[in-house]
Amino acid sequence: MKEESAICYTCINENCFIKKHLHLEQMRQFVLKKKSFVCKKSEQFITEGAPLQGLYFICSGKVKTVKTGINGREQIVRLTKNGDTIGFRGFGTSKRYLIGAYALEDSVLCNFSNETMLEILQTVPEFTYALMLFYADELNKSENNIRKIAHMNVRERVIDLLLYIHRKFGQVNGLIDIELSRKEIADFAGTTEEQAIRILSSLKKETLIKTVGKRIGILAIPELRTEIMEHKYF
DNA sequence: TCATTAACTGTCG
DNA sequence: CGACAGTTAATGA
Numbered sequence: 001m002k003e004e005s006a007i008c009y010t011c012i013n014e015n016c017f018i019k020k021h022l023h024l025e026q027m028r029q030f031v032l033k034k035k036s037f038v039c040k041k042s043e044q045f046i047t048e049g050a051p052l053q054g055l056y057f058i059c060s061g062k063v064k065t066v067k068t069g070i071n072g073r074e075q076i077v078r079l080t081k082n083g084d085t086i087g088f089r090g091f092g093t094s095k096r097y098l099i100g101a102y103a104l105e106d107s108v109l110c111n112f113s114n115e116t117m118l119e120i121l122q123t124v125p126e127f128t129y130a131l132m133l134f135y136a137d138e139l140n141k142s143e144n145n146i147r148k149i150a151h152m153n154v155r156e157r158v159i160d161l162l163l164y165i166h167r168k169f170g171q172v173n174g175l176i177d178i179e180l181s182r183k184e185i186a187d188f189a190g191t192t193e194e195q196a197i198r199i200l201s202s203l204k205k206e207t208l209i210k211t212v213g214k215r216i217g218i219l220a221i222p223e224l225r226t227e228i229m230e231h232k233y234f
Numbered sequence: 235t236c237a238t239t240a241a242c243t244g245t246c247g
Numbered sequence: 248c249g250a251c252a253g254t255t256a257a258t259g260a
Contacts, residue, residue, distance in 0.1 A: 181240075181241090182240075182241065182242085183240085193240090193241090193242095194242085194243085197241065197242055197243085198242085198243085200241095200242095201242075201243085211241095213241090214240090214241090
């Protein structure tokens with residue numbers, strides 16, 4: 001990728017952490033140190049346990065982050081899209097990445113080195129404060145996820161995932177705008193591919209969703225939502 | 235055309 | 248609910 005096209009000042013990702021603080025002139029020196037590159041679909045750009053190489057920001061595309069379990073089964077930790085940040089969990093404390101990351105489609109990634117991140121955090125308080133809020137929010141989400149995994153059955157977890165990707169990636173022409181294999185759906189819901197397929201099939205029979213190849217469209221959001229409603233509070 | 239891959243189904247423990 | 252076997256459809260050397 002030409003470094004030029006990924007210069008932050010012309011970037012369209014208004015929700016990107018870097019972009020949001022670009023009005024501060026102190027940021028200019030740091031942005032220039034950024035490295036951008038392309039990661040093709042299904043390629044891995046962070047290896048679990050590899051030494052930290054700073055933070056990644058998604059300029060365009062979609063990415064999944066995973067943790068590998070004991071039996072070689074993968075657990076998808078997050079699904080992320082352009083504007084999102086990756087690799088922040090091990091940042092600062094751990095010397096190694098705690099997750100692996102794969103591109104779900106051809107993606108452009110921006111990377112800031114550990115040193116550059118440190119400099120930004122020490123010289124731009126607005127950025128540091130925003131990042132702290134971000135961490136707090138992420139912590140809250142992850143605690144919610146623990147509860148989900150503990151109390152929801154497989155069907156409910158799949159439904160929860162469908163509603164989540166529907167909200168996060170949106171629906172185009174009646175189909176959710178992300179391509180996940182059935183295996184990946186299973187990895188996110190913490191189950192096996194076959195189980196995930198069965199649940200999708202029954203949801204389809206109940207005309208709550210529809211499928212076109214890999215793509216999934218949600219037909220009855222309220223019905224699906226009520227099914228997992230009881231897990232949202234107590 | 236053959237081989238590979240992914241979605242899907244049936245069944246058993 | 249997970250694991251294994253087996254079918255089907257699409258894709259591509």
